[in-house]
Amino acid sequence: MQAMRSPADTMPIMPYTRAMNDAASQVSVERRAKKHVKAPVHRWFAVCSPGTEAIVRAELATLGLEPAAVDIHGGVEFPGRLDDGMRANLHLRTAARILLRVASFRARAVEDVFRETVAQPWEAFLPQGCRLQIASTIHGSRLNSRSLLESTIREAVCRRFADQGLAVPLPESAVAADTTRNTKTDAAALTAAGAQAIQARLDSDHIELSLDSSGELLHRRGWRREAVAAPIRENLAAAILLAAGFAPGMNLVDAMCGSGTFAIEAAHIATGTPPGISATPPRTFAFMEWPAFSRPAWDHLCKLAGPVPTDSEIVARDIDPAVLQAASTNADLAGATTLIIFEPADFFDSAPPCPSGLLVLNPPYGLRLDATRDAAALYRRIATTISSRWAGWRYAVVMPDQSLARTWPLQTDSSLRFLHGGLKALALIGKGPA
Numbered sequence: 001m002q003a004m005r006s007p008a009d010t011m012p013i014m015p016y017t018r019a020m021n022d023a024a025s026q027v028s029v030e031r032r033a034k035k036h037v038k039a040p041v042h043r044w045f046a047v048c049s050p051g052t053e054a055i056v057r058a059e060l061a062t063l064g065l066e067p068a069a070v071d072i073h074g075g076v077e078f079p080g081r082l083d084d085g086m087r088a089n090l091h092l093r094t095a096a097r098i099l100l101r102v103a104s105f106r107a108r109a110v111e112d113v114f115r116e117t118v119a120q121p122w123e124a125f126l127p128q129g130c131r132l133q134i135a136s137t138i139h140g141s142r143l144n145s146r147s148l149l150e151s152t153i154r155e156a157v158c159r160r161f162a163d164q165g166l167a168v169p170l171p172e173s174a175v176a177a178d179t180t181r182n183t184k185t186d187a188a189a190l191t192a193a194g195a196q197a198i199q200a201r202l203d204s205d206h207i208e209l210s211l212d213s214s215g216e217l218l219h220r221r222g223w224r225r226e227a228v229a230a231p232i233r234e235n236l237a238a239a240i241l242l243a244a245g246f247a248p249g250m251n252l253v254d255a256m257c258g259s260g261t262f263a264i265e266a267a268h269i270a271t272g273t274p275p276g277i278s279a280t281p282p283r284t285f286a287f288m289e290w291p292a293f294s295r296p297a298w299d300h301l302c303k304l305a306g307p308v309p310t311d312s313e314i315v316a317r318d319i320d321p322a323v324l325q326a327a328s329t330n331a332d333l334a335g336a337t338t339l340i341i342f343e344p345a346d347f348f349d350s351a352p353p354c355p356s357g358l359l360v361l362n363p364p365y366g367l368r369l370d371a372t373r374d375a376a377a378l379y380r381r382i383a384t385t386i387s388s389r390w391a392g393w394r395y396a397v398v399m400p401d402q403s404l405a406r407t408w409p410l411q412t413d414s415s416l417r418f419l420h421g422g423l424k425a426l427a428l429i430g431k432g433p434a
């Protein structure tokens with residue numbers, strides 16, 4: 001059992017922190033930020049939905065960022081400087097957030113955690129007086145209390161700032177209510193708007209401390225203000241499109257578009273619009289508050305990433321005109337209105353608008369649809385419609401479970417498995433009969 005005591009009361013830290021204090025008085029926070037954050041090559045970790053790692057790897061490679069060879073469930077590690085981390089936040093369509101690995105050490109007791117954490121140059125990473133969240137996961141370790149681990153990290157970070165006469169991060173109670181905090185998977189919890197977050201992963205007595213560079217999850221591009229029932233996350237929609245081979249110049253029809261997610265993501269892929277600046281006004285990122293952040297450097301990265309013209313035809317259809325109105329409002333906020341044609345249409349009773357392209361379908365499989373009484377019948381009907389009306393089109397169809405996939409009658413080239421609203425789901429990708 002781990003003793004419930006405060007490491008700050010028990011550690012002989014004064015001589016050490018006094019020395020740090022002296023050093024800090026000689027070197028400004030800006031210089032430390034340059035030395036510890038801006039200049040070095042860091043380890044970054046692009047968190048993603050399990051099942052989409054290969055797509056994230058491919059996206060990183062396109063950015064010239066070389067993913068580490070090791071396979072990690074739910075993310076991809078890559079080396080890079082601060083600018084590279086900013087580029088990952090700006091460009092990755094399929095990641096959920098980008099973490100910056102700050103420290104990695106052996107920790108069998110809170111004293112180890114405190115000693116190693118207080119030694120990190122947090123003042124170079126975090127803004128003074130920021131609201132700070134600490135989240136953790138623990139597996140197979142001697143130290144087995146998450147609350148003790150988190151409070152120790154907080155105490156060490158605050159001590160680090162206080163010893164240098166800098167404004168300490170605010171206590172957790174000062175952080176805006178975080179309704180997404182999930183006791184089982186805290187490391188995946190959202191960072192409250194405007195807050196900074198440290199994630200601690202303690203595994204077999206080895207701890208990894210990471211700083212969340214994204215802030216709000218990356219799928220929150222900032223343009224989806226009008227939601228309909230069961231919208232798909234923007235980064236999952238992008239992952240499905242990329243897995244299905246959607247690329248600039250291809251045509252796309254989302255025949256059950258809901259809030260327009262697939263069509264808007266497709267418009268951004270077709271024009272090379274980075275997801276990080278796709279909304280008006282653009283979203284912000286946690287790294288923008290860091291002492292090492294340079295607004296001119298960010299503006300330069302954004303300028304380099306400007307959209308290009310496209311000849312892709314992108315059509316968003318839905319049976320419900322009110323839903324189409326919501327999709328059109330979202331497209332407007334995403335700067336994609338002129339790229340998308342919105343059409344009210346019943347999928348089972350309409351023809352393709354052009355000879356070929358990618359047909360995307362995210363049916364309302366949890367609900368009853370017209371005369372269709374169950375999901376299996378719904379998907380049979382969809383397959384029949386693709387066969388009879390969409391000859392020569394590629395398709396990507398979202399479905400809730402593997403048993404439905406087994407009975408899917410059309411030719412399939414690949415599938416993508418992911419979690420959708422906390423439930424297992426998959427997209428089948430293939431081509432309708434010629």
Ligand SMILES: C[S@@+](CC[C@H](N)C(=O)[O-])C[C@H]1O[C@@H](n2cnc3c(N)ncnc32)[C@H](O)[C@@H]1O
Pocket residue numbers: 228229230231232233255256257258259260261262317318319320323345346347348362363364365369
């Ligand atoms: C699960 S939602 C799609 C969510 C969408 N992918 C998003 O991100 O918001 C399913 C949509 O299918 C539409 N729908 C239902 N039956 C339809 C039909 N027969 N033809 C076209 N659209 C239909 C519904 O109006 C609903 O907007």
